[in-house]
Every structure is written in C-alpha cells, then in structure tokens.
Amino acid sequence: MESLQDFKEFLNFGYLNYRRNLTIECAIFGYDVGNLQVLLTKSKIITKWCLPAGYVRKKEDLDEAASRITYERTGIDDIFLKQFKTFGNPGRGHSPGAFNKEIFFELTGITLDENNWLMGETLSVGFYAIIDITVAKPKVDFLSSECKWFPMDELPELGYDHNEILQEALSVIKMHLYHFPIGKKLLPEKFTLKEIKLLYEVLSGKTLHITNFPNKLISIGLLVKTDEKRKIGAHRSPTYYKFDDKIYNKVLQEGLVLV
Amino acid sequence: MESLQDFKEFLNFGYLNYRRNLTIECAIFGYDVGNLQVLLTKSKIITKWCLPAGYVRKKEDLDEAASRITYERTGIDDIFLKQFKTFGNPGRGHSPGAFNKEIFFELTGITLDENNWLMGETLSVGFYAIIDITVAKPKVDFLSSECKWFPMDELPELGYDHNEILQEALSVIKMHLYHFPIGKKLLPEKFTLKEIKLLYEVLSGKTLHITNFPNKLISIGLLVKTDEKRKIGAHRSPTYYKFDDKIYNKVLQEGLVLV
Numbered sequence: 001m002e003s004l005q006d007f008k009e010f011l012n013f014g015y016l017n018y019r020r021n022l023t024i025e026c027a028i029f030g031y032d033v034g035n036l037q038v039l040l041t042k043s044k045i046i047t048k049w050c051l052p053a054g055y056v057r058k059k060e061d062l063d064e065a066a067s068r069i070t071y072e073r074t075g076i077d078d079i080f081l082k083q084f085k086t087f088g089n090p091g092r093g094h095s096p097g098a099f100n101k102e103i104f105f106e107l108t109g110i111t112l113d114e115n116n117w118l119m120g121e122t123l124s125v126g127f128y129a130i131i132d133i134t135v136a137k138p139k140v141d142f143l144s145s146e147c148k149w150f151p152m153d154e155l156p157e158l159g160y161d162h163n164e165i166l167q168e169a170l171s172v173i174k175m176h177l178y179h180f181p182i183g184k185k186l187l188p189e190k191f192t193l194k195e196i197k198l199l200y201e202v203l204s205g206k207t208l209h210i211t212n213f214p215n216k217l218i219s220i221g222l223l224v225k226t227d228e229k230r231k232i233g234a235h236r237s238p239t240y241y242k243f244d245d246k247i248y249n250k251v252l253q254e255g256l257v258l259v
Numbered sequence: 260m261e262s263l264q265d266f267k268e269f270l271n272f273g274y275l276n277y278r279r280n281l282t283i284e285c286a287i288f289g290y291d292v293g294n295l296q297v298l299l300t301k302s303k304i305i306t307k308w309c310l311p312a313g314y315v316r317k318k319e320d321l322d323e324a325a326s327r328i329t330y331e332r333t334g335i336d337d338i339f340l341k342q343f344k345t346f347g348n349p350g351r352g353h354s355p356g357a358f359n360k361e362i363f364f365e366l367t368g369i370t371l372d373e374n375n376w377l378m379g380e381t382l383s384v385g386f387y388a389i390i391d392i393t394v395a396k397p398k399v400d401f402l403s404s405e406c407k408w409f410p411m412d413e414l415p416e417l418g419y420d421h422n423e424i425l426q427e428a429l430s431v432i433k434m435h436l437y438h439f440p441i442g443k444k445l446l447p448e449k450f451t452l453k454e455i456k457l458l459y460e461v462l463s464g465k466t467l468h469i470t471n472f473p474n475k476l477i478s479i480g481l482l483v484k485t486d487e488k489r490k491i492g493a494h495r496s497p498t499y500y501k502f503d504d505k506i507y508n509k510v511l512q513e514g515l516v517l518v
Contacts, residue, residue: 019280019380019382020279020280021278021279021280022347022382056347058349058380059349060349061347061348061349062345062346062347062348083344083345085342086321086342086345086384088281088315088320088321088384089320089321090317090318090319090320121278121317123278123281123382125345125347171514174514174516175434175437175438175514175516178434178437178516179434255430255433255434257433257434257437
C-alpha cells in the first residue's frame, strides 16, 4: 500500500481479495559480521514501532504471503522464511476497532465503519527470516513513517503484542539452529570456521564449543574445506570452507539433529 | 456437541460464541511402554478418520481452546499441549462448503445455507499432546461415529490435510525432545533408565545412545536417582530414577538444549 488511494481501496474492497482477520507478522533479522538487528516499521496509526506485517490474499498459501510481505519490506526475494507460532488471544488489539479514531481520521479522512471487514479479533501467523543486512533495502509504505534496523540491545517499545512475538521468534531460532541449516546466505561464499562460529554464537546468544559448531556441520558434510586459505599473517592462514549444496538442500528439506 | 440439537444451535447461533474460520486440530499421542498411538475420530460427515478438532470460543486463548478440545476427547485435564504449526492454505476443504450435501442433509435434516457463518476458508492451529494412554477415555460426539487409538504403523487414510498435520506434529516432537522435558506424565513416578530411554526412542523413531538420553537428563539434574532398585534377578537390579520437580518446571518454562 503506497498511497491513501491504495489504502481506501483496501478498506472498502479488500474483503474481495484478502482473508478476514488474518495477518502474517514477520520477525526479519539482519546479520552482518557478528551483529544482529531486527527490522521494524513505525506505524502512523498506533505511532509505535512494529514488526512488518500484512494481510493474506485469498489465493495465497501462508508461506507465499510471508514471502510477499518480506519482499515488500526488504526488496529481497527467495528468503528462508520459517513459520514459528500463531498468536490469536483475545484482546491483542490487532483490529482497527482498537485504533485511535482521531489519529485514523487525521491520516485518512475516513471515519471507520464498525461493520468494516477489518473489524474483529485478528489472528497473526508469525514467520521469521534471517537475511544479509547489507543487501536489504528497507521500505516504508503509506501506513508507516519509518522502516529501519534496530540492534537487538537497543529495541524501542513495540506496539500490540509484538514484543512477545519477537521474543518467541528468538527462542525458536535458538532451537532451530540445531535442526536446520542456517547461514548459507548470511556469509560470503567462502568463509573461515571462525566466521561461521561467530554467526552461530550471535544467533544462539552464547559462547559455543567448537566441537558442536562448526565441527558438527563438517562431520555431517554440510561444510566442506576448499583449497584456499585466508592470508592474515605469517603464522595465521585459516582455511576457507563453503556449504555443500547437495547436503544443504537435503537438510533444508529433512531437518537434522546436531547432537 | 453431543446431540443434533447442540449441532443445530451451533450452526445457527455459533457465530455469537465462536470465532469464524478458525479451528484447533489436535495430534494427541498416547504412550504405553514402548508403544505410541494416535487418537482419531471418524467423521460422520466426511466419513473419514480425522484428528480431533474444534472451533475457538471468542473469549478463549488458543491454548485454552486446545486444552478444552483435548479434554472433551480424552477426559484428561492439565495436559502438556504445544502449538506446532498453523495450516491455512486455500483449498484445504475444512469448510462446510466442501461437504457432501446429501450426507449432511441425511445426518442433520438441514440444507446448509451458503451464507452460514461456518462457510469460507478455515485456518487450523495445530497442537500436539503426548499422554498416558492408560488413563485416557476416548469419547465420540454427535459428529463422530468412533473415537479410538491407532498404532502409528496402522494408520488409516485421513481426511482433509490431516495426514500432513500429523506428520508435521511428529517432526516437531522429534525436535522438541531435545528442548523440552517430556515424559513426566508418561512414566510411573519411579522408573529405570531403560524405561525412559525406551520412551525417547519411540518418540524419536531411532535408537539413541545412552550418553545422550537419558544420561544428559541426569547431568542437567532433571532426573535424580532414588534409593530404590527394581528386583529383576540375582545380578540385575536397576536403580529407580525420578524427575526433579524444580528442574522440571524450570526447563518446562525456559526450554533446554540437550547437546
């Protein structure tokens, strides 16, 4: 939604193309060399920072809707997106019925009809993504005044139940680290073991023992040695590794257990 | 729903108390000494075996709805239920619009109105539970002709997308084994290491090494030795273990990583 015109069309006729009371909320994390950030948008209506979100089209699978919404906010296609939890408790405030009517009128010139199709308790399916922060292009839309990255230790207060959703995404990622291959698109094509260990440490939030990561990844064939070494100094020239595409695609489909 | 009268009331006035187009589907597994089964109900309307399911009341949290639905089918309260995935792709057939109208009329005497509140694509939030099969009391309702346990290797064809939901539940359980304490209510109060290892093997579907399970559970303090031993024979008297309640409740809340 890029203009007031788009938004009015969505309010009046959105029920023809979108499912009622169902949104996708995306916890999009950006990684760059030891640093993890999360993408937030500042809502003009509730004037708080929120996770990027959107409604689901009638013809879309949930995964497709999550991909579209993430693409709209980051300009990145073909992201590893994972559904992690659905939030639907009463009173979450995700309905326009909970909006400040004055701010809404000021923004749109519309007095929201109590029978509008957007009214009522809304269910949100949460997806997470971890992307290379250097290639993302955060983008605002008509309903947001800003869209930008926040370091995980400098988070603002979030609107709705988005703090809960964000924390849940982080918990699930800490678990998924042991079961899904993560990192292929977050590291250069060739990388040192120190670089991938750092990635896993940032995502897990703790210091990891080298026998778990990345050595476990090597033992299952997911990481393979290349012939190249990085030249750091006379006595330090760590070997470059890369992902094995075949094993990567296999464990992406089937999962793995890194224990 | 126990009678035709209940069902008619639900069809005509259910929208007053229930959320539209939202169900909970429960993959309820029953365990008993090395044997895992799943609870299925035979739908009178689609005449196929299905996972137990139900609509969500407007005032309920999703977890509360899952507890209620599981209780209605098993008579067991206070079950460890875990949300694992939401299913909402178009064409899942979970709407009465996809029902066979003749069977529906034969069963209820009702010609379903195309504008009925139950119509339209329905989203299902999946929960799993693992319970002690010996204490469960499977129960039919007006819409089901049977409700019973099936061994995992003798599953019938399931209705809707319930085969996908069941397989997804099993995949997630295999992952959760490493991150949540499982088994407290599935074993006697005191048990041998062999008994708990068997439980983990049945749930994971593979032979486990004793240094992972159950020794890891002992090393984190979740399992503690008792003074008692089982008397099997002159040279075999394995020690009984039990769960440490404090650690159990802590890891139930916070999760753990068994690596």
